[in-house]
Amino acid sequence: MAHSHQQHHGHEHPRQPVGGCGGCPGCSCESTGLNLTGPEEKSWVWKDHWLLIASALLTLCLIVIDAIDQIDLSPYLRVPLYVAAYLAAAYPVLLEAGRELKAGNVFNEFSLMSLATFGAFYLGEYAEGVTVMLFYCIGELFQDAAVDHARRSIKKLLDIRPDRVTVERDGQTATVQAAEVKIGEIIRIKPDEKVALDGVLLSPQADFNTAALTGESKPDTRRAGEPVLAGMINGRTACTIRVTAAYADTVLSRVLHLVEDATARKSKVQLFITRFARIYTPAVILLALLIIAMPYFFVADYQFDQWFYRALVFLVLSCPCALVISIPLGYFGGIGLASRHGVLFKGANYLDALRQIDCVVLDKTGTLTRGVFKVAELIPAEAIDPAELLAGVIALERHSNHPIARALLEFAPQADAGVKATDLREIPGRGLEGTIGGRQFQLGNPHWLAAEGIAVAPVSLETPQTVVALARDRQYLGCIIIADELKPDAKQAVAGLKAAHLQTVVLSGDRGTLVEALGRELQVDAACGDLLPQDKLAKVQALVDAGHKVAFVGDGVNDAPAIALAQVGIAMGGLGSDGTIEVADVVIQNDQPSKLLTALQVSHLTRNVVVQNIALAMGVKGIVLLLGGFGMATLWEAVFADVGVALLAILNAVRLQRQKLS
Template structure:
């Protein structure tokens, strides 16, 4: 029976939670608790093995019911040792596995846990002659544990079925012939063929002219996307239309989906403060209640007349049973696990349950501008050339200078020129952070960047240029101002509505950007951002973030591309990266990843954090409240052992059902 259940007090699946994100405080010492844990819930086959899971409890129940019938009919044979033996036989199917695992715990010097607690309560009931209650204690405890096991297994199965979309095989084209091979054996550079309706097994580049793909496994969005020749295709996408060919660019286990799957599976390794507290609390709480139960049995001897040891032993056993911390130690991690799963279904990757707690407490969201609130798809609107300079030559130099940059503005210049530059023409290059680029080309010093770059080299330019609202890229040749490009970006669709939804949650908003202040203020006004700061160097962003954190009454989130803004993300309480689907660096740096690049997911992420926190605290209050009431009733003899068992199992199941409910929450705006 117990081989398929996760135990409550100290068996919470830590050995499978690799904390790969440097959260040292979460690597607390639970190793000895988990080398022999009960975490076999993934072995449960819901179609065939539920009967097997409950079989010991069924056998126990049959013997117990039969014994109760014999007792009620007062059969003469059902007395003395025969009666005791019958109840022991009823007890063994559920009691023996618990006893066995309790002894395993003892080997690891863990003497105070719910296993020893239940075993002691049932043996004590046998000792005072309460045979039916002795069996019932273990029976209902086992049934409760089995239901808990099913709940945990269902939560894990939901997440695994959501994310583990990787096919096991792929069709490889070799010498104009196709063969089906294991996906793990496909090498980089090989070409795989996709039929309509087939899932992509590995990341690659589309060789066919075009095809439509369902990307919901990666982004949470069901709207199909049209991919053209040369576009990146990721594992987990589903080919919807014509047969397509893809050139593999990444090994199976390094695919984007594999990294996402690992991230979500390992997310439970970073524990929330509530979860860490409950674990530490349970290790102190359980021995304390053992001691209190002992005092309930012993102390009345000194303060009451006509002390009846059986009565006070019985009351101490009731106290032991109801004090079991199962409801807390199972339902709280399950609540956070449900929150992580709910976020995943909405295309939001949360790297740990600790970040769910932070999301719940956010009072300020700080945005980067480009690629976060705007589309980041820049285009050159127009070009101004100073007299004496050739436009074609100047564009060629700008294109060369921007060739080493992956910034969207560099891409806009390349698209505008239409020719990929020959970088061998560059003699030297210096990247000047927050200002621009200095290059030497054909013996000329070329400066390409913003106003700060021009000012740093004392290059004069017309003051009217600063009145241009759009982004401008200025260029100087041999310290003489040569002209500028005017570049425009577009707001993301629905950005203003998304900011309004964030404000509805009681959260303030700010923009920190290195772009021109006039553009930043314009964007802030259009989308409804509370405050905006432009013309910021990287170190200025850090200073502003420190000011914002010092003034904020709650947690501060930063939303950006997750790589260029790494210092600001490090300062924030939680870093939220947009467009994690396209950047490995984003997955490494950020704490929360919005996979489809939509600002609408930010208020959803906050709602998920708050909903998770509510469920967790509901469970804490429910469990403690009922347990304290029943403990008091038990000490004063107003409750029986069987009722205490029902109360304990009932509280655990209610808390678990509450945690599971979270996974079905609808949080769309």
């Protein structure tokens, strides 16, 4: 539960009402979140409710005895036994009703059930009175179990951080608390051990299971210098990691806090149901009084007990617990389901908001592409050997830290064997100049070479990708095309969004020709490049002003303003900036754009479950309430309708947590 009624009213309760504060009609507490980080609550077991079991057994025996004509139980024994059975089941409810009444909360489900069962005893319907309370309490237990299951399933998902690590200090290894390890220290990860802290890999290579963070169980191979995140599980080879973040600042810690916050943020439906319950309960009590009083003026043969009984049926049926617990459970289930598949919703309200979008705006670099340069093609000039072209390029780029230089070196690390460049000079924004074997070389933007009077090939000027061209003694030798590699699932993601009838737009700060080419490849509705952060913001604002419900997906600091403006901001959380993740409403942990489809599917599934529960609860109760008003339903039907509908709604909500996604 988010917090106890004790914290709100200043007294201790014998048991928590279902749904936490805010789920109970008449309670003024606001939160309906699940406490995931507080002290572990003891899971309920049947032996903790022996009084309820005893009440059920005694009531069953008394009902059987009443049904046997040969047994005539004395009223002096029969009534006390029913009272004993009633008190055994009802004492927590009666205590709760008394405390709520003392706190000024007259209209709540506890007083409602107490009134209904007292009325049954007044009419001599002892079996019905006890059974109403008994089934209500059993229903409460099942609801408590469902809430407990929702909280534990999310907590189990998140409770994956080992608290102790093996750290290297002064040439020795020691096992210490993970929170004590400082940034820059080196920790050892044993085979099959969970990583406790974010860091960079020092070992040459290691395989990790990233399912806890990304929802993907496929092993992820990391090499020296690449990041390793808390929550990953090491493969079969021991490795070492240099710590880059404190225990409280790891990616996994951020995930934990995001999901904690998510369970406390209500959707519009939850907020409506909370307000509705506070109006609903006093309204049905007033209607019950009218059911008793109004017929006196219009019915010739008015019998108080008859209309009083109908009012009791009405009261029992009017209990809104199926609504106030199954709807939050539905949203908790959706948040947990998404988390297991590597998507974090920061609140139930964003589950609803994502379902309503009609336009998805995507950043390019880091969202649709890997953000890592790769050599796509070598195009040597006529009569030039490709190896000669490559050797000259690598010799000039050997000592550069530019991303393009790294891509070239990874493509052909030994291409410049025996070749040495001297007198290197960088021309800012243009390229490099240097001497190789006494001859002058120029490497860089082909437009720069063309401006210098060098006859470069048209292909180097026309291609939308990044191009580096090489000239020797002002003679063009060829060019190399560098491409930012498209993520493997980018096409799948865009195709899925279009299949869902969503407009797709790509906005990027990269060159317009490059972005437009990418847009044509992905078949998006619009693609625009050469945008500064304020330009992206203006584009998103224009879409919003045009009446679109926009989701913006990005990863960089420059995307943060647009993410904040969109109806739903979605951040790529694996490599995304902290600022972007902070302002986003949804975080995709493994940077896969196809997880957008997962998020959309979860939002629709959650909405379906919530709507089904509302329709079920309101529909069945409405029908039986009408029958009860005309005397066609008894307390037996009322209690079965109330508890039965509540249990069906709860089971439907719990089903969502186990849903398999396509």
